[in-house]
Amino acid sequence: MTDSLPVPVTAPLTMAQRAQILNLIRRAAKTEILPRFRKLSSHQIDTKTGIHDLVTEADKGAEAMIARALQTMFPHALIVGEEHASLNPEILEKIAEAEICFTIDPVDGTWNYAKGLPLFGVMLSVLRYGRPVYGLLYDPMVNDFITASAGGPTELVMPRNLRRTLETTKGGPIEDLVGFAPVALVPKDKQAQLAATFPKFARITSLRCACHEARMVASGNADFVLFAKMTAWDHPAGAIAIQQAGGHVAMLDGSDYLVGKEGYLLCASDAATWGRLRDLFDFLLDAPAKPVNA
Template sequence: MKDFWKQVLNFCQQTTQEVSDRLMTDFGKIQAEQKEDGSLVTKADKWADRTIREAIQATFPSHGVLTEETTHVFPDTDWCWIVDPIDGTTNFTRGVPVWGISLGLLYKGTPVFGFVYIPCLKQAFHGFWYGDSGLTGDTGAYLNNQPIFTSKDDPSPSHLFNLCARSLAILQKPFPCKIRMIGVASYNILLVAAGAAIGGVEATPKIWDIAAVWVIVQAAGGSFVNLDGAEIFPLKIGKNYGNSSFPSLVVSRQELISTFKPLASVITQSPYH
């Protein structure tokens, strides 16, 4: 498996670099259209989606692919890539330099490898998390190939906690940390993996928002909670995930779930849910 994981990592590094070089020429310069679910899409999203799909099919022809801009049905293959070609399209179109390219690799419906590249910041995150899959190989979470770990600190007014635009109802009660709003689901969670934030919440992420970072945050020592209660993975063969959202809480260590889950659960009662 070692050679396979090396191939996977090299593929992600090369592909996201090539795609980001083109995307940077459009960054902050093109207009977006609104999709049926209210999210935005640009011609750059569609180009990046197609380019990444074609690269996967050429390099890993037996692997399935599920992406934000094309097929949302989980395929009947042992291996499947889940791709978000531009996570943070609003930031991308407005010239805000925080947006990313996200690739998650699933084995039998569960993510085991994640890679996210943030081009403007030149930050490449990746991680391996095998769970009970029976797979072996490299382990850990990394930022620019250097190991990263979640914070072991207790919450305090000087620690950061990330919200999304649809999770502000959390602030109806006193909150134990400083709040930040990143505007990019993957980066929200990656900041927890890197130890910069102690936790984060996303109210309506789709499967392509979380597949890669689900791996990375756990590989770094954090915990990922679906606030709806059910397990997100493994995904079901033949199911269309286009309209499925997974309200998520991410914390730097398992012991903090009891602190933040009662506060975060309010987002499941919001009109966006």
């Protein structure tokens, strides 16, 4: 494991607490998300910052259920859900000072979900003073989790509590890499330059779902992911999952990743691969992406 994402070495949650959280996420998906999939009416889908930034009744219902249960389990924790924070952005200012903060992305990949594409997930993280110390990435369609905790391995948790430890790839030269990069989320004047790097790779795309992009890297099925939309809920779970699987995680400018930072987050299979990617993408540092509450 690398030291690119400094975190405390002690686990933030007990095994019993982690089991409770896994069960909670499963219940929320079974109650609020899966019953609505491919059954949403137009009045159950709304927009936030633009026509492609969607929110559905499933997002709202799942977040309310998860947040309510977490606040009962952890009365003194700060709970930051995507939908609540989008309407109340002042809560984001409390993250850096919070000893324990839960972030919730109730349906990551809402555009996919709303369009009937079965590629979406639920993400939850625990932060200590803005640093991720626990991450959970759930696929409701398959009913499995990728979880990671400070000081421990990254695991795939399947039904019947079957577990498998995950490792990132060994990386390699640019021409051999498979990864993800978000052309639509970088500044307009940098989009063509970013797209021009794509032929250099073995394969590069976007899944429109940070949960599954991070899962692919953490499980050794892809080599890197570049994130350009810095929110409190889109990245911390994936960042710790990739790091604890052996990857290298840092902001594109080389600084440590902390929730609340502006710019770009680059997660790669190892430090050497991360360095090659940073050199390729460093033109983006001239125009850092702005944080959004979407």
